[in-house]
Every structure is written in C-alpha cells, then in structure tokens.
Amino acid sequence: MLDDDNGWEPGPVFDEDETDYVLAPPAADTQTSAHDSPKPVYGDLESWLRKHLSQVIRRRFGGSLTWCSQWYRHAEAVSRLNAMWQEWEKAVVEDTMSTWWLYHCDPHLNMLMSKDSGPFMACKPDEHRQLEPLPLADSDPDLWLGTAFSDPRDPAPDAGTDAAVAASRTSSSPD
Structure with missing residues (x-):
C-alpha cells in the first residue's frame, strides 16, 4: 500500500486505448506547396492541447504534480504551452520529435506541473486559484x-x- 501522506491518490483506470489520437498527418499533408511555408497540423493552441498533448500526457496528480483545468487563466502556462505547440509544429516538419521531447516538452511540463514552483502550484486539477504577480518596486x-x-x-x-x-x-x- 502506498503512503497517502504526500497527497497521492490513485488516478482513474482507463479502459480505452491510450493511442487513439493522431500524432500528425503524413508529411505531405503538412505542406501547402513546395514554395509555401508548412501548414500547421493544428490551427491553434487549444486544438493542439485538447487533441494531442492532453491525449499523450497521462499523469496521476498529487505528491509533487498538479494541473489546472483552467490553464488558460495562467499567463505563464499559456506562454509555455504556446511555445511547446510552436516547437512541436516545427518538430513535425523537421522530423525532430526526440529533440522536442527532451528540450521543450519535458522542461516545460516539469515546471507547469510542479506543485512546488509552477504556475498551477495553488490549484488542484479541478480547482483554479489565482496567484499574485511578482512584486516589483519602482526603480530609479x-x-x-x-x-x-x-x-x-x-x-x-x-x-x-x-x-x-x-x-x-x-x-x-x-x-
């Protein structure tokens, strides 16, 4: 039996196959033409987050991990997730997904989900709590x-x- 003193609670058991999402269309579908820039796989951040990232990333919350279902109310989270999405789109085109995981996804998710220092640190997965902005004194x-x-x-x-x-x-x- 696991020690529940650290806030860990068992997550739901999923019956569905965890691979029921589409990673990305074939490379030919991501191009508009040889002279145009690549067409993004997802049209916006929320589509990518709902249709891709939230389907790929599966975590049990508690202990040192947390999330906020109202992620869009956290400026830092929006900025980090948008950076992750933009880099993911590039990784699809450039076929550099391993680099994306190591240098973009892992560090950003570690910070986002950190119960100790991330933007969701005051939240629970189903409960949003706003943090105060950094205090700043007027400078000379x-x-x-x-x-x-x-x-x-x-x-x-x-x-x-x-x-x-x-x-x-x-x-x-x-x-």
Missing part, C-alpha cells in the same frame, strides 16, 4: 541609462550627452 530611471542597458546596434549611445559631445571635441582637436 537613471539606472537604465548605463551602457549595460544601451542598444548594442546604436553606434553612439551617448552621443546626445554633454560629456560625449565634449569628449568628441577634445579627441578631434589637432595637436
């Missing part, structure tokens, strides 16, 4: 004027300052 606007925060494409980031103008005059004067 002069802090952002340093060269570390200037645009590296700007050839003269300090050209408009009095010190930069004075320095250019002294360096261009004949000796």
